[in-house]
Amino acid sequence: LLERANGNLDAAQAAFFQQSVMRLQQEEPELFEKMQQASVSMRSDEVHEKLVEMTWDTIAAFMPMAGGTPxxxxxxxxxxxxxxxxxxxxxxxxxxxxxxxxxxxxxxxxxxxxxxxxx
Known part of the structure; x- marks a missing residue:
């Protein structure tokens, strides 16, 4: 994804997250529907947990694989x-x-x- 986004990390992460949402829609349609219907203030624990998981998975997918800590x-x-x-x-x-x-x-x-x- 990063190559397809010409090295643009923000674009690659956005594409990754979008793929996660599309996968959720296919694999867990009920949860996807809950997510679509929920406002921020009325979000269920289940929806919140899934959004947190998807967000951090997106970040982790683009963490450096090697090179050590500067x-x-x-x-x-x-x-x-x-x-x-x-x-x-x-x-x-x-x-x-x-x-x-x-x-x-x-x-x-x-x-x-x-x-x-x-x-």
């Missing part, structure tokens, strides 16, 4: 991990941190190194 990003990850763990681990115990982001788990080693519980 140095500047590593520095920021260390800073964020220290900030998250420093205030909680003063008694020497491991802290629990809930990472609710979408990604490849790149933050986990930094959180563990800063004192978070890996569990």
């Amino acid at each position: 140095g500047e990003v590593k520095r920021k990850l260390r800073q964020v991990a220290r900030a998250a763990c420093d205030t909680s681990s003063r008694d020497g115990k491991k802290v629990s941190v809930l990472d609710v982001g979408c990604g490849d788990g790149a933050a986990l080693p930094y959180l563990v190194a800063a004192g978070a519980d890996e569990a």
Whole structure:
């Protein structure tokens, strides 16, 4: 899709999401209909969950496959991990941190190194 969009990430993601919606219409017509009828304020949990899934799947589909984490990003990850763990681990115990982001788990080693519980 990215090649067909001439490298335009926004266009490729839009096409990917549109394909997801069309697939939903074919595979789960009842849910698709609910999605069509729902306003933002009256959206069911089922519709909301499916939209979140489709949105993050679209983002994840275009994440870099290789190349590692750039140095500047590593520095920021260390800073964020220290900030998250420093205030909680003063008694020497491991802290629990809930990472609710979408990604490849790149933050986990930094959180563990800063004192978070890996569990």
